[in-house]
Amino acid sequence: xxxxxxxxxxxxxxxxxxxxxxxxxxxxxxxxxxxxxxxxxxxxxxxxxxxxxxxxxxxxxxxxxxxxxxxxxxxxxxxxxxxxxxxxxxxxxxxxxxxxxxxxxxxxxxxxxxxxxxxxxxxxxxxxxxxxxxxxxxxxxxxxxxxxxxxxxxxxxxxxxxxxxxxxxxxxxxxxxxxxxxxxxxxxxxxxxxxxxxxxxxxxxxxxxxxxxxxxxxxxxxxxxxxxxxxxxxxxxxxxxxxxxxxxxxxxxxxxxxxxxxxxxxxxxxxxxxxxxxxxxxxxxxxxxxxxxxxxxxxxxxxxxxxxxxxxxxxxxxxxxxxxxxxxxxxxxxxxxxxxxxxxxxxxxxx
Numbered sequence: 001x002x003x004x005x006x007x008x009x010x011x012x013x014x015x016x017x018x019x020x021x022x023x024x025x026x027x028x029x030x031x032x033x034x035x036x037x038x039x040x041x042x043x044x045x046x047x048x049x050x051x052x053x054x055x056x057x058x059x060x061x062x063x064x065x066x067x068x069x070x071x072x073x074x075x076x077x078x079x080x081x082x083x084x085x086x087x088x089x090x091x092x093x094x095x096x097x098x099x100x101x102x103x104x105x106x107x108x109x110x111x112x113x114x115x116x117x118x119x120x121x122x123x124x125x126x127x128x129x130x131x132x133x134x135x136x137x138x139x140x141x142x143x144x145x146x147x148x149x150x151x152x153x154x155x156x157x158x159x160x161x162x163x164x165x166x167x168x169x170x171x172x173x174x175x176x177x178x179x180x181x182x183x184x185x186x187x188x189x190x191x192x193x194x195x196x197x198x199x200x201x202x203x204x205x206x207x208x209x210x211x212x213x214x215x216x217x218x219x220x221x222x223x224x225x226x227x228x229x230x231x232x233x234x235x236x237x238x239x240x241x242x243x244x245x246x247x248x249x250x251x252x253x254x255x256x257x258x259x260x261x262x263x264x265x266x267x268x269x270x271x272x273x274x275x276x277x278x279x280x281x282x283x284x285x286x287x288x289x290x291x292x293x294x295x296x297x298x299x300x301x302x303x304x305x306x307x308x309x310x311x312x313x314x315x316x317x318x319x320x321x322x323x324x325x326x327x328x329x330x331x332x333x334x335x336x337x338x339x340x341x342x343x344x345x346x347x348x349x350x351x
Contacts, residue, residue, distance in 0.1 A: 007033050048193060050162040054120075055194040058092070058172045060346050063187065063199040063225065067212030069178035072233040073202040075316045076306070076335075077175035078106040080200075082321035083339045085130040089170040092123060093132045094160055096187060097177040098153045099146045101136035108319025113137055120165035133164050150182035157186045178212070180219040188223045197346060198228035200303070203294075205235055205286035210294050217298050228345050229303035231338055232291035237281045238307035238330045241267075244279050278330060283308055304338045306331055 007017070013027040022028070023038025031037075055061070064077040074097070081093040095103040104110050104124075112124045114137045123131030135146065135156060148156075166172065177183055188196070199220050203213040213230070220227050246263040247256040267274050295302035306312075309331035315322040322328035322335065 009033070047158055047162055048190065051158070051190050052194050054162055054164070054166070055172075055191065057168045058166060058194075059170050060197045061172045061174065061191060061195065062197055062228070062342070063174045063176060064202065065176050065184070065199050065216050065220070066178050066202045067180065067214070067216035067219075068203065068209045071178075071202050071204045071209055071213075072306075073178070074102040074106060074175055075312070076200070076202050076231060076233060077173055078103065078316065079312075079322055079335055080339055080342070081107075081130060081132075081171075081173050082126075083323060083336065084171050084173070084343075085127055086321065086323055087343070089129065090168065091130045092166045092169050092172045093130070094164075094172060094174045095132070095134035095136065096157050096160070096174060096183050098135055098148060098156060098183065100177065101134045103132050103134045103175060104136040104142075106316050106319055107132055109137070110142065110319075117165070120163045121160075123164060123166065131166060131169075133160055153182050154186040157183060158190060161190050180215055184219065185223075188225055192224070196225055198226035200228050200342065201230045201300075202233050203230060203291050204284050205232055205290035206284040207288045209284075210288070210291065213291075214294065214298065217294075217300055227300045228342055229301035229338075230291050230295050231303050232305045234284060234308040235286070235290070235305035236307050237283050238278055239310055240329065241274055241277050241279050243310065280307070303341050304334060306334045306338070 007014075009032055011027055011029075011031040014031070015021045015025050015027065017033070017037045019025075023031075023034045023036070028034045028037065062080075064073055064080070066073045074095075077093065081091050085091045093103060093107070095101050104112065107126050107130075109124050109126065109132060114124065114133070115122045121133070123133045124137055125131045136142070139146070174187060176187060201213060201216050201220070203209050217227065217230075219225075242264070244260075245258065246260045248259045249256050291305075292302050307330050309328055311328045312322050312331040315324075315328060322332045326332075
């Protein structure tokens with residue numbers, strides 16, 4: 001809901017939440033929004049001017065969203081940021097998942113703190129051209145729960161936008177929590193006037209994820225955020241044969257015995273050409289057509305598939321880029337192809 005929009009559950013003849021009589025006129029009696037409207041500040045939000053000034057030095061703003069939790073959205077945000085920085089762009093990564101901040105871990109920045117200067121809050125830097133801002137840097141203990149209602153979350157997001165000094169950067173990647181609630185409405189409302197280049201929506205292939213991701217697509221369309229495309233993450237488990245663990249099940253007890261060494265030795269002796277083979281297995285049911293079919297039905301771009309790669313999971317746990325070496329040989333090329341499409345979709349940068 002925009003600042004001046006009339007809520008769907010408002011009484012007939014609602015004067016509007018920005019009216020001086022909001023919550024006070026006779027037509028407001030009994031309305032579920034009466035108290036909120038009566039106490040809410042009226043008129044334009046003065047902080048939007050400060051946000052616009054801060055964002056004037058940011059060339060491109062990308063939201064990473066998903067209607068479903070646990071689909072690897074934060075992993076994608078982290079690797080997108082690593083990749084853009086690796087292309088010699090100046091990159092900022094803003095973590096607005098207030099209750100579940102993952103970025104300090106995924107970028108190897110645990111234990112760091114935010115510092116302030118006369119210019120504002122300083123991001124924590126992975127490299128000279130990759131800065132990060134997260135509530136995770138503000139918690140006295142990493143295990144502390146953030147038990148906040150919507151208004152307090154919204155206030156912190158606003159503070160991140162108006163008080164953090166990014167300097168001149170090419171990309172600001174915003175990692176949002178799952179869903180379509182307070183944080184999403186706030187980030188869109190605060191950034192809309194400064195221009196959002198678009199959203200990347202992350203899902204897994206199965207219908208139980210796509211049900212919620214469709215809602216995210218609808219959210220973007222409703223609030224006017226362009227959809228850069230959808231990424232199907234964890235699209236089948238893929239890993240080199242040499243990384244596979246082979247187990248022999250003992251029928252009587254149901255226990256397993258590790259026979260990896262024996263199997264690898266047998267393959268090396270009898271079929272060495274198999275060491276160039278990648279083993280694939282469908283983890284999530286994609287018989288419904290997955291994200292690609294959803295994109296066709298909803299008229300949005302499909303950016304591609306990223307396999308479930310144990311090496312990518314390790315890179316995220318260690319706070320490293322999957323592009324640094326050849327360990328993520330299965331997932332890194334897929335991510336690189338998707339990120340190249342995202343960069344190509346950006347308007348030409350102006351000096």
